[in-house]
Amino acid sequence: MAIDRKQLIVKAATKSFSLFGYKATTMDQVAKIANVGKGTIYTFFKNKEELFDEIISSLIKEMKSEAEQAIDSERSFQENLHRALYRILEYRMEHQLTIKLFQEEREMGTPAVLEVMARLEKEIIQYIAGKVQTLGIDKGEIKQCDPQLTAFIMLKLYISLIFDWEKEHPPLEKQEIAELLEQYVFKGLSI
Amino acid sequence: MAIDRKQLIVKAATKSFSLFGYKATTMDQVAKIANVGKGTIYTFFKNKEELFDEIISSLIKEMKSEAEQAIDSERSFQENLHRALYRILEYRMEHQLTIKLFQEEREMGTPAVLEVMARLEKEIIQYIAGKVQTLGIDKGEIKQCDPQLTAFIMLKLYISLIFDWEKEHPPLEKQEIAELLEQYVFKGLSI
DNA sequence: ATAATGACTGAAATGTTCATCTGGTCAAAA
DNA sequence: TTTTGACCAGATGAACATTTCAGTCATTAT
Structure with missing residues (x-):
């Protein structure tokens, strides 16, 4: 063939x-x-954008698969949420494609790139929201809460702590971020 | 005269x-x-930028004064933190100057404006960090925590909830945001 | 004397022109 | 039937011309 x-x-x-x-x-x-x-x-x-979209779809699939691998059914929901989110953001920092696109988004604002990055964020939130529901709420590990909103807050919090904090301060270690997650979010959500 | x-x-x-x-x-x-x-x-x-800086300094002073007025010594630290932060972000949404500068920062990236907006954010965090220390920690209303980091997280959380959330969802009411603050942050910080 | 001014300057931003580039097509080749 | 690259119209950007503007300073007003 x-x-x-x-x-x-x-x-x-x-x-x-x-x-x-x-x-x-x-x-x-x-x-x-x-x-x-x-x-x-x-x-x-059909055109350049469709080719781009297909590549981004693969990227999203791979990100989810990476996150999925970070999840370990033996661990607590809190640990798993941290591991999944951290893995996703690590992936974003390690892969040339996401780095380049993130830069192009900020520096040039290419419309197709803005669109695709918005989709990426949406899918990550969707994925995390699913985990909040199935691993957190359904299994009774956390209180009732809006999974969408929780996932949104978690992602924003992580992005702030990983990418924004280090603009003015020494970067936070993975362990420190896990402790902040514990301190600021879980103490409020756990039953 | x-x-x-x-x-x-x-x-x-x-x-x-x-x-x-x-x-x-x-x-x-x-x-x-x-x-x-x-x-x-x-x-x-001395030059255009110094004139700009002086105006921004007044703006910062006024923002702090507004926040100060929102604080009421009869109320709890949690309520006061919410009121101060919300007041600051309201101020930003209500005043033509901050709206215009925020827009110029995003759309044109004028260096002098980027600089000044970074200073504004830094001063807000500094101010909030002070309140976390004096009203929260010193008065024993919350646990020991890093006031800088707490102020940073609070501000980022508020900005996300007020400005980012509504890009994809119906905006959150002031009351809802107060409840989220309670749920996600204070349950973890209170003694 | 000091304070206020606005015409002036050079550097940088902006507009204009035009040749090159590039996304997408399609008739021809494989 | 599938693959191809020459071709086209519109987008892009380089090169140059023009305008704008922050900042100066010699002159004027007080």
Whole structure:
């Protein structure tokens, strides 16, 4: 069977988006890296944005899978929530694609990138909200609360503590953040 | 005695910054509104940025004064913290100058504005941290905790709940935010 | 004397022009 | 039927021209 051209294209595009960002990646460039004609890309994807979206969907899937691996049914809900959130934000800090896109969002405000980053955040909150419901509320580990709002607050809190705090102060260790989560959120939520 | 030219200039500049933002305000414009020669401005202020800084210093003073008025020694620390923070963010939403500058920060990223907004945030955190120490810790109303970190978390939490949450959901009422503060932070801090 | 002024200056921002680039198409080739 | 790259219209940005503006200082007013 012939080589899987679609996969070649996706790989090439991922590489280029990671290296140069969304805007600075040209379809000619993607075609060249993938060793296909430019027209071929358009037999698999309606346009540049759809190609981008498909890559982001994979990214989201992988992030969820990473978070899922961080969860350990032997541990408490609180520990697991911390581990999942921390894993997600670590993932964001470790991967060239998310770093580049985050930078492009702040520095250039490319609309397609803004859109996609909003979707990413929404999906993370959705995922965390699910865990708050199933691991926290359903299992009786925490009080009744709005899972959406709780997930939203948790994510914002983590982003503030990891990314904003260190703009003016020495960065917080993973352990310190876990303790803050305990101190500020769980003492209020636990039964 | 002759008219107070310095005050005229400050008033004119405040008006222009509020209406057009920092970048779009010209010194000629300020001079014209103030009915003084442009050179006169430079007898009172070294440059445009120093004039801006003086106006921001007044703004900070007024914000603190507003917050101070919201605090009522009869009430609990928790209530007072909520009232002070909410008052500060209300102030930011109500005043043309802060609205305009916030917009200029996001949309244009004018360096002088970024700088000044960072100072504003720092001063708010400093102020709140002081209240956490004197009203909370010293009076024994809450546990020992890092006042800086607590103030930082509180402010970020409030900004998220007031400004970010409503990007995707119906806005939260003042009362709801107070309850979230109670639920997520105070249950963990109170003795 | 001192205080106030606004015409002036150079640097930086902005507008304009035009050649190049790029997302997307489609007729031809494989 | 699938793949391709030459082609097109609109977007982009480099190069240059023009305007704007923060800040100065010689002159004027008090």
